[in-house]
Amino acid sequence: MTEKTVSEIVERCQALYDDLNFTSAREWKAAVPGRKVISYMPVYVPRELIHAAGMLPLGVMGGGDNLEVIHGDAYYQSYICRIPQVDHRTWRFGSA
Numbered sequence: 709m710t711e712k713t714v715s716e717i718v719e720r721c722q723a724l725y726d727d728l729n730f731t732s733a734r735e736w737k738a739a740v741p742g743r744k745v746i747s748y749m750p751v752y753v754p755r756e757l758i759h760a761a762g763m764l765p766l767g768v769m770g771g772g773d774n775l776e777v778i779h780g781d782a783y784y785q786s787y788i789c790r791i792p793q794v795d796h797r798t799w800r801f802g803s804a
Contacts (some may be wrong), residue, residue, distance in 0.1 A: 733766050 712720075724732060730745075737743045746758050747766045758765040 730766065733764060736764055 733745045737745050744763045745766050746763050747768050748755075748758075749768055753765065753767075755765040
């Protein structure tokens with residue numbers, strides 16, 4: 709295994725953080741049939757149990773100004789956190 713520099717690790721982390729299409733999670737899921745990705749809203753989720761079950765935990769942190777809330781007000785009150793208001797289609801993985 710090749711050792712990575714700190715800047716390479718930070719660059720990878722930034723790319724994962726900025727990826728609002730969940731490309732890495734989709735690629736991980738597609739690599740082996742039957743794999744599952746479990747999304748969660750931080751913070752109180754036992755990620756270790758998700759890993760132990762062979763699934764990939766995917767923290768949904770919101771998209772900041774890069775993600776438009778499309779139908780949020782139709783389903784949730786306007787005073788709650790923005791994360792659940794994000795268009796549900798953004799979070800869905802389907803069979804891909």
